[in-house]
Amino acid sequence: MKTKLYQSLFLGITSAIAASASYALITPQNETQASMENLATTTAVIPSIYETTANFLGHTAELEQPIKPRYIEHKIKTNETLSSIFPLYNINSSTLEKITKANKIGARFADLMVNKVLIIELDDAYKLQRLVYKKDIVNTLVATRNADGFDVRMDSRPLDKHETLAQGTIKSSLSADGAKAGLSASIINKLADKIFAWDIDFNKDLQPNDKFTVIYEETSVDGKRLKTGEVLAAEFVISGKSYSAIRYKDKEGNIEYYSPQGKNVVRKVRKTFLRSPIAFARISSHFNLHRKHPVLNRIRAHKGVDYAARSGTPIKTTGDGKIIFRGRKGGYGNVVIVQHNKKYKSLYAHMSKFNGKYKLGSTVKQGAVVGYVGKTGLATGAHLHYEFLVNGVHKNPLTVKLPRTEIKEDKVFLARFKKQAQPYVDQLNQATTETAEIKVDKLLSKKTKKL
Ligand SMILES: [Zn+2]
Known part of the structure; x- marks a missing residue:
C-alpha cells in the first residue's frame, strides 16, 4: 500500500487526500496520550499543510488505496532543516541521526530547499516510517x-x-513564433546569436510567412521536457532564400556549423572574421588616410577604426589565429597583433591590459578576449584602435570583403561531413516538403542531396 501511495504522490495528490490526511491528524484513531500530545504540536502546523496541498502538483489522482492516516506534506520554509522540522511532528533526534547517518546519501537531507515539499509518513504510534524529499x-x-x-x-x-x-512560420518575431513552435529560449538564442548571426539579422530580415525548421537535442523525464541541448541542424527560409546550418564535429573534435552549397561544396556558416572586436561600441574615428591626428595635430593616415568604449571593456579577436605580437609598441601602447593565416592580420591597440591567458605565440579562437580597452600610447581617451591587414596592406575593417571558408576539394572532409550531415539534410528536406509551402531551395535541391 505504501508503494502504491508513494507512486500516486508523484502522479499528484488531490487536495481531498491531503485534506483528509490533515483531518486524520486532528482526529487520529487509537488515540494515545502520546499522540494527543503530538496533536498539540501538529495542529499548529495544519494551515501549512493546506497551503502545501494547494500548491503541490495540483491535479487529481485516482485513489485506489485507503488513505494513510498520518501522512503529512510539509512545505519547507526559509532556514528550516530536518532538526527544526522533526520536533514539529514529535520525531525525536535519534531518528534524525539514523537517517542522516544511514549512509552517504543520508547527509543529503541536510540541503532542503525552501518551498519544496517534504513528505512525512508516520505510523499509528506517530513513529516515522518514511521520509520523502523530492529534490x-x-x-x-x-x-x-x-x-x-x-x-x-x-x-x-x-x-x-x-x-x-x-517547425514554424514567422508571424511576428523569432522569439514569439519560435516559442510557439516549442523552441526553448536557449535554442532561440543559439539560432540568433551564434549560428545565424553572420547571415541573418533577426530584427530586420525576418518577414511574415518566413519559415524555420530546427532539429535540436532535448532531454526529458516522463515525456516532459527537462532541458534542451545543442542545435543539430536548422534552416530558415527568408523571402524564399534558404539558409541552412548543420552541426559538424571534425576529427580533432572542433565543432562548427556548415551549410551544404551544392554538390561537393560545403561552406562554414561562421564567417572567418567578426566585423568588430567590440560588440555595440560607438565608432569614434573611421578609417581615413588623410586624417588630422588628434594628438600629433598633423595629417597622418588613420589606418584603422576607433571604437569608443569604457576602459576595461573586453576586446575580442575577430578571427582564429596566432598572437604574433603582444607588448608595448610606441604610439599603439599595449598592442596585440594576430596573424590569421598567411593573408590576414588584425591589430588591437591602446589596451589597458592584456588577457593573461594568452601569450606571444598562443593560438586564439575567434571571439577570444585578447585584452581590455585602455588609453596606453598616443590616445586622448579610452578607446580601441583596430586595424585589419590583407597581404600586409591596411584595409578599412568596416568595408573590406570578408572571406568565407568553403570546403571544395577535401574528399576526406566531405565524405566524413556527408556521413554526419546527411540524416539531418534529409530530415530538413522532408520536413520542408511536408509543409508543401516552401519553395525547395539550394539545400534541398537534388544536387545538394548527393552532397
Ligand atoms: Zn585609431
Whole structure:
C-alpha cells in the first residue's frame, strides 16, 4: 500500500487526500496520550499543510488505496532543516541521526530547499516510517524505516535524451513564433546569436510567412521536457532564400556549423572574421588616410577604426589565429597583433591590459578576449584602435570583403561531413516538403542531396 501511495504522490495528490490526511491528524484513531500530545504540536502546523496541498502538483489522482492516516506534506520554509522540522511532528533526534547517518546519501537531507515539499509518513504510534524529499524533477530522496534504522536512497528517474524537430512560420518575431513552435529560449538564442548571426539579422530580415525548421537535442523525464541541448541542424527560409546550418564535429573534435552549397561544396556558416572586436561600441574615428591626428595635430593616415568604449571593456579577436605580437609598441601602447593565416592580420591597440591567458605565440579562437580597452600610447581617451591587414596592406575593417571558408576539394572532409550531415539534410528536406509551402531551395535541391 505504501508503494502504491508513494507512486500516486508523484502522479499528484488531490487536495481531498491531503485534506483528509490533515483531518486524520486532528482526529487520529487509537488515540494515545502520546499522540494527543503530538496533536498539540501538529495542529499548529495544519494551515501549512493546506497551503502545501494547494500548491503541490495540483491535479487529481485516482485513489485506489485507503488513505494513510498520518501522512503529512510539509512545505519547507526559509532556514528550516530536518532538526527544526522533526520536533514539529514529535520525531525525536535519534531518528534524525539514523537517517542522516544511514549512509552517504543520508547527509543529503541536510540541503532542503525552501518551498519544496517534504513528505512525512508516520505510523499509528506517530513513529516515522518514511521520509520523502523530492529534490527536483529527476531526483527524490527516500528514507524508509527498516529493522535497525533507515534505508536511505536516491531515486533517480531515467533521463530520455533525444532529437526533436520543430517547425514554424514567422508571424511576428523569432522569439514569439519560435516559442510557439516549442523552441526553448536557449535554442532561440543559439539560432540568433551564434549560428545565424553572420547571415541573418533577426530584427530586420525576418518577414511574415518566413519559415524555420530546427532539429535540436532535448532531454526529458516522463515525456516532459527537462532541458534542451545543442542545435543539430536548422534552416530558415527568408523571402524564399534558404539558409541552412548543420552541426559538424571534425576529427580533432572542433565543432562548427556548415551549410551544404551544392554538390561537393560545403561552406562554414561562421564567417572567418567578426566585423568588430567590440560588440555595440560607438565608432569614434573611421578609417581615413588623410586624417588630422588628434594628438600629433598633423595629417597622418588613420589606418584603422576607433571604437569608443569604457576602459576595461573586453576586446575580442575577430578571427582564429596566432598572437604574433603582444607588448608595448610606441604610439599603439599595449598592442596585440594576430596573424590569421598567411593573408590576414588584425591589430588591437591602446589596451589597458592584456588577457593573461594568452601569450606571444598562443593560438586564439575567434571571439577570444585578447585584452581590455585602455588609453596606453598616443590616445586622448579610452578607446580601441583596430586595424585589419590583407597581404600586409591596411584595409578599412568596416568595408573590406570578408572571406568565407568553403570546403571544395577535401574528399576526406566531405565524405566524413556527408556521413554526419546527411540524416539531418534529409530530415530538413522532408520536413520542408511536408509543409508543401516552401519553395525547395539550394539545400534541398537534388544536387545538394548527393552532397
Ligand atoms: Zn585609431
